[in-house]
Amino acid sequence: MKRYFWIMSLAFLPQPAAAADCDPNYSGACVPIASDVDCAGGSGNGPAYVQGPVRVVGRDIYGLDRDNDGIGCEKG
Numbered sequence: 001m002k003r004y005f006w007i008m009s010l011a012f013l014p015q016p017a018a019a020a021d022c023d024p025n026y027s028g029a030c031v032p033i034a035s036d037v038d039c040a041g042g043s044g045n046g047p048a049y050v051q052g053p054v055r056v057v058g059r060d061i062y063g064l065d066r067d068n069d070g071i072g073c074e075k076g
Helices: 003-009
Strands: 038-040 046-051 054-056
Touching: none
Parallel strands: 038 046
Antiparallel strands: none
16 A cells, blocks of 8 residues: 555656756757757857757757757757
8 A cells, every 4th residue: 555655646746847848859958849949059049049969859840950860959
């Protein structure tokens, strides 16, 4: 019974707020959900930036993976 209670209590732990604000199309770094995201240190004009590298696990909606190798913001 104690193990069941412990497992059930995990479901009620607060989840990190950052996960809800990160685009699920990317992993390895939190790519914010914004109208546009660019690689930090690059020539993009934002309004949001991500420090890479980031792995594209869905659609590359922000165009972070310019060479289409599955990794975005490799330099920067």
